[in-house]
Amino acid sequence: MACHTLTSAIDKLVHSLCLESFPCGRGSWRKPTLQDSKDWDDEDDDEESTGAQFEELDNLCDLLRSPLSPWHQEASWSPQTLDLRELAVKAPKKINADRIYSSLTTLRVVDKGVSVIDDGLLKFRNLEQLVLTVNNIAEVPSKNLPKTLKVLELYGNQISNLESLNTELPPHLLHLGLGNNRLGSPEDLQYFAVSRWPQLMSLDLSWAGYTEQYALVDALSTLPRLRSLVLEGNPLTLTTLYPGFTLDSLDRLLYLDETRISPEDRRRYRGLAKLRASVSEEAEVIVCVKKIKGVPNSLLLNDAEAEFPLVNYSYSVSYEFFDESQSQKSVHAEDQTSQNILQRLTPVPCTSSEHQDHALSVPVAMNWTTTQAWAEEIEFNHSSTHRIRDLAALKNFFLRGLWITVEEQKVLSWPASRPESSGTKASANKKEKKASSAGTKSKVKKKKKESELELIHEQPIKQTLGSVHVKLKDLLEGKSQSEEQYDMVVKHSIRPEVSKVKKSKKSNRENKEENPTSKKGKVSKEMATDASADERKTETKTLTVEFNLRLNKWTSDSQAFDPNSTK
Structure with missing residues (x-):
């Protein structure tokens, strides 16, 4: 091309x-x-x-x-x-070409398909601001940049390394925007030096792939005039020590992630820079499932007159989360194959769809709450802590988001069949006669007998009531937690009131007694029709899940050694 x-x-x-x-x-x-x-x-x-x-x-x-x-x-x-x-x-x-070149001090060439910065740019000898956002630029030859340049914006291109920006840089460059590129290699850090950018005051490295906060901060600390830094969207921002470590280390910064740094921020994060020797760069994610409400009462589907089977309903919530152990196995197995392929292929510009496909390939594991019986509001108070060191994969997981699922579990129980002798049957018949003559047994004795009855439980029948997708991209944009109530629509079959069913059956019996010529099959057909009509009735309900996902961020050095700091 x-x-x-x-x-x-x-x-x-x-x-x-x-x-x-x-x-x-x-x-x-x-x-x-x-x-x-x-x-x-x-x-x-x-x-x-x-x-x-x-x-x-x-x-x-x-x-x-x-x-x-x-x-x-x-x-x-x-x-x-x-x-x-x-x-x-x-x-x-x-008006001539030379007048045009000398008059233009600002150029914004946005989304024009530019892929090469050629030496023709040097004709703009008074150019101070060059904005090349959303193009296809992979390399930035510094020799083709006018020496008068003060602002260079390259957001949303295909730059994968800073090697081309190594020499002959504009000496008066104040702002360099490299956000949303394919950067992230540790080798790039050597180019952030005062000898190359002595006047640099603003640097945008947002939405890149930098994972090592300590090494990056060390490199940026050599820029004496740096006052504004944007790092949001990088995997390193997910760690427990971000932004505290960065602010405590770069004491000359005035803005971090486009937010003004106040004296209170400086006081709050004081001392975190000293923790680098004792704290690993990892993320700590706390997931909470508090409760669900609006679950349809499935007990209404049971036949109130039937003694068996006994039906037990319980409910649970599951959610996806990044599986780091599975990810490490996949990386180890495919590492050699990927290296061989990359040696044969030239770099291909990474499109947004490729980013999306990569994010969707993140391995996940299901996490479950305990099962609870039905109630108007089912309390789970489930909480789990996930510690992740693969920050790049965790970033892709947050871009992907997760699914929350509410599941219903139904268990049928039947009385265990026990062999009985003829003597036992006769004794039972005598007892039944004596009970019929003496009257019905008390309800207390009946319940006691049922409790002593040995039951056989069938395999649980599981049914998904609903699922909802949770977007987590906000966690990469500086937000520390995602806490909302997520609604899902549930279609639920219901039976009409039991009294109506009983009344219908009683009416059929009375009609049969009054009209002995009526056919038994006709009554059964009417009852079957009523039953099928009952089964066709459904209702729609809104089921709500209270879900919270929080990135733990330390605001003081004492939290690093406090086991209860995440609670």
Whole structure:
């Protein structure tokens, strides 16, 4: 594929200004001035004087400034474009390539498919700000950057290393934006040195792949004028010591992740920089499932007149979480194969879809709460702590998000069949006769008999009531926890009131006694029809899960050694 150079993209933007077309340029619409008569020859003057009705220069300039004018153009890619167009109206003779190159001090070439920064950029000898956001740039040859450059923004490109920015850098560079690129190699840290960027005050490394906070902070501490730093979206921001360690180590910073650093922040995080020797760089994630409410009562489906089987319903909540042990096994098995493939392939620009596919491939494991019986609000108060050292994989998991699932478990229980002798049966018959003559047994004795009955439990029948996806990207943007109530819609089959069913059956029996000629099959058919109608009735309910996921962040050195600091 042919490379799209930066200067060709700039030439298209300059051409869109139409500096030689109405209302700019030397057309028949423009009334010549005294200065024009000195600059133009007589032949040109005669041609202009025979044209259509002239327009005053002020009127032509108004066409450029008025927002309702079709010739109005916002200075979106350079604030100097309006000055150039007005110059093309007032003194078109002065418009040439050299004047354009020297006039433009700011260039914003955004999403133009630029892949090469060529040496044609050096023609802009007064350029101070260059914004190349969302392009396909993989390398930044510093020799092709004007020495006057103060702001260089390269957000959203395909830069994978800083080797091309190693030498001949603009000496007055104040801001360097490298966010949302393919950076993250420890080898890049050697290029953050005062000898290369002595004046750098602002650095954007957001949404990269840096995982080692200690090493990165050490490299950045050599930049004496650094006042603003953006690191959000990097895996290292998930650790327990971020942002405390960074703020306590870089005491000259005024802004971190676009947030003003207050004296209170300095006081709060004082002492965390000393913990690097005793605290590993890992993330601590605390997951809590508090309760669920709105669970349909499945007991209403049971036949109240049937003694067996006994039906027991219980409920639990499961959630996905990153499985670090499985991830390490996969990396170890595929490491040699990946290295062989990478040696044969050239670097391919990483698109957003590739990021998404990579995030979806993160291994996960299911985590379960205990099972609880039905209630209007089922309390779980489940809490688990996950400590992760593979920060890059954890970042991909947060980009992927997780699923919460509510599950119903149904267990049927039957009385165990026991062999009985004829004597036992006879004794039982005598007891039944004696019981019938004496009356019914008390309810207390009946319950005691049922409790002593040996039951056989069938295999649990599990049913998913609902699932909901939880987005966790906010945790990569500086938010420390995700705590919400997540709703899911549940369709539940219900039976009508038991009284109505009993009444229907009683009515059928009475009709049969009053009309002995009625057929038994007809009554059974009517009862079956009523039962099938009962089973078809459903209702929709909203089931709510209270779920909390929190990144543990230390705000003092005492928390590192306090076992209860995460509670």
